[in-house]
Amino acid sequence: MTALPTKKLEAWRYTDLRALERLSFGEVPAAAVPDLPAFAGPRVVFANGRMSQALSARLDHAQDFAPVQEHGPQSLAHINAEQAQDGLTLSVPAGVDAGALLMVSYNAGEMPFAAHLRHRITLGANARLMLIELVKGDGVYWHNPVTDISLHDGAVLTHIRLQQESAEAFNTTLIRANIAAGAGYEHFTATIGAKLSRTELHVSLLGEQARTDLNAAQLLRGEQHGDFTAVVRHAAPNCASRQTVKSVLADEAHGVFQGRVEVAKGAQKTDGYQMSRALLLSDHATMDIKPELEIFADDVKCSHGATIGALDAEQLFYLRSRGIDEPEARAMLIHAFLEEAFAPVTDEAAHGLLIEAIGKWWTTP
């Protein structure tokens, strides 16, 4: 197996995979059946690294899984390629609006095991798709999926992920997207679960007027570690990218945001924006933020910002003075803090799933 990345690599400075390295993985156990959310549209379900035909329904535009050839620089992608035996291969023809698709990845077992899925999503010119991805599980496992996305001219992919892995799980997610002229990739990840997780995005804006929104909300507590790393490469002029990451960190949780905007020579009129806001609910929570700009064009607009703060005592007192108990007042202020990150999730079903998951964040011990 290809070796795991170490903290000696700049891209892995804040996320330490040694705890993952110490695990020894056994056979992938027989798949258990996950609870599925009420969702009217088509769905595809993966359990312990394999697609479940029985649980999937009305899946259009899907193709058979083909063996993986990996040429990318990321070692996790090579490990994935060595192990992956299944994944979603979806190709939406040009001009087709495929609506919303629910993808569930569920992993559960008694003994540690690893699941490596390789998803490939291609949208033809002007095609549309909303992919709602639900990631969850039980027990100790390593979930290391890779998703390769290709959007042709004018296509729009809305990708909403809800990561609710088991509290003992490791999740390393790699998403790579090539966006052609006039196409848009709108991504939102809610990171709630896993002992350690990293969502790493590499988005290349390859044609004029291509755009991407990479938004995330991280809600972490206990000793959870959550890393959101996004690299946007502006390879063509007149492209726009937005990265907004909101982190709420309790107890001894550790959040990471690494955002990089690369502007190639000739990518004039690039509009790049990065914002990281973190709310620390305890003195022992930590947030590491590393914004990077790498600009080789001379007529661009790129900005970045970061804030780290605690709940506002004045606001808390105001709510309490109106009869609202402290825990509820805190929850209201945290919801309000996250509101901006959720705003892009306009689909009702997806919004409902997120709100429910976040509601549970408060009530589950």
Add this chain to the structure above:
Amino acid sequence: MLEIKNLHARIGDKEILKGINLTVPTGEVHAIMGPNGAGKSTLSYVLSGRDGYEVTYGEVLYNGVNILELAPEDRAAAGIFLAFQYPVELPGVGNANFLRTALNAVRRKRGEPELDAVAFLKSARAAIKSLQMNEDFLKRNVNVGFSGGEKKRNEMLQMALLKPGLAILDETDSGLDIDALRIVSEGVNALRSPSFSALVITHYQRLLDHIVPDVVHVLAGGRIVRSGPKELALELEARGYAGVEAA
């Protein structure tokens, strides 16, 4: 009835309240006036339970219960309402959600049934109408982008919905314009009844033209130095605090 007995309080090492004695019988409106730095705002915050103020001696009984031992939310449920001098902005919190959450929290604590969305909207709309407010108030974020007058109206709306037994109005520095003055006084006067009392804290006599108090107290140097009928406010206006304290 509110009874403040020999109340001493400090911020850090600095003693601000140095033995306040004050009784506000149910049904009465009392005004507290005093020069800057007398402890007026501190008194309102100590009564409503804000962090950072340490009560070193004395007690505050509201209907016989020592409220100093209660959390701010429980004081609200007991019927105490603090109208803020500078209402706090809550970006991302919708006003309707805020009002309903507050109202139901208080109702729950008072053993009253919670209001569903429909019943809440009905009573909120009625209160909005009687305060001559625009209904889009409910859709906006709490106090965000509100003018000074709108913020005061929102305070009065909260007060009307929460139906306190005792309202504390902190208008210490009285940056109130005529409009805001009218809003606050109408809000308080609408609630005046034999079961409602109010403590109006103000620097100037102006507000008391609109909310006519039963008793005026002068707070200076952390103590009540004089109490008297409403005419005392006029005397203060004419002679200044120094003159009244000396008298």
